[in-house]
Amino acid sequence: MAQLTFNFTAACSYQSEDFVxxxxxxxxxxxxxxxTPWTQNTLLLIGPQYSGKTHLATIFQKLFSAVFISQKDLQIYQEDFHSHETPFILDSLDFQASEEPLLHLYNGCREKQRQLLLTAETHPAEWKIKLPDLASRLMAIPYTTIQSPDDALIRGILLKKFSDFQLSISETVLDYLLTHIERSYLGIQETVHSLNEASLAEHKKITLPLVKKILNL
Known part of the structure; x- marks a missing residue:
């Protein structure tokens, strides 16, 4: 069986063409x-861990010259808001940000009609927000959800993850993985990492016997 070989050099590729x-x-x-601008110029992207939220946010960044904001820098952008004209991205919110700076950032984006993309694993209804004004605004934000992976997405993610590790995988091994791994984004991530570590430790390619060993099958 011919090997599917990839030549990615980056540890993790966030290119648009690599998003399945x-x-x-x-x-x-x-x-x-x-x-077209979103309602309220704000969008909340919800999805499980490793579901591709940061990848999608990076695609948004490249499309619209957006700026990633770290939660610890919210105060800086609040104080220097008027010097920035590009859309903002606040990745992996869930909810650890300082509430007052986030409220001012949200209000500033609405006032200036500047787009704000937020990503999180859960809906704001599950966050313990103390400021009533912030809670009401976050609850009103339009949101979209990345659903559990279907067969096509599991296959695509497996290929991408192996590509990121510059690993080769046969169609036989890929087909076996599709029917035996945990069908979740976290399960896919853990399986690929385990196979990569085993391949490095044993100086072996990703073969069916190695896969069965790692999966305890």
Missing amino acids: VTPSNQEAFSWVTQS
Whole structure:
């Protein structure tokens, strides 16, 4: 069986062409990449860990020259807001940000009609927000959700993850993984990492016996 070989040099590729679009994430992809402004100029992208939220946010960044803001820098952008004209991205919110600076950032984006993309694993209804004004605003934000992975997305993610590790995988091994791994984004991530570590430790390619060993099958 011929090997599928990849030549990615980056540890993790966030290129637009590497984002696999299937029914599981089509709606989220369409929302993030649409050219027309969102309602309230704000969008919340919800999805499980490792579901591609940061990848989608990076695609948005490149499309619209957006700026990633770290939660610890919210105060800086609040104080220097008027010097920035590009859209903002606040990745992995869930909710650890300082509430008052976030409220001012949100209000500033609405006032200046500047787009703000937020990403999180859960909906604001599950966050313990103390400021009533912030809670009401976050609850009103339009949101889109990345759903559980379908077969096509699992296959695409497996290929991308192995590519990121510059690993070769046969169609036989890929087909076996599709029917035996945990069908979650975290499960895919952990499986690929375990196979990479085993391949390095044993100086072996990713073979069916190695896969069965790692999966305890």
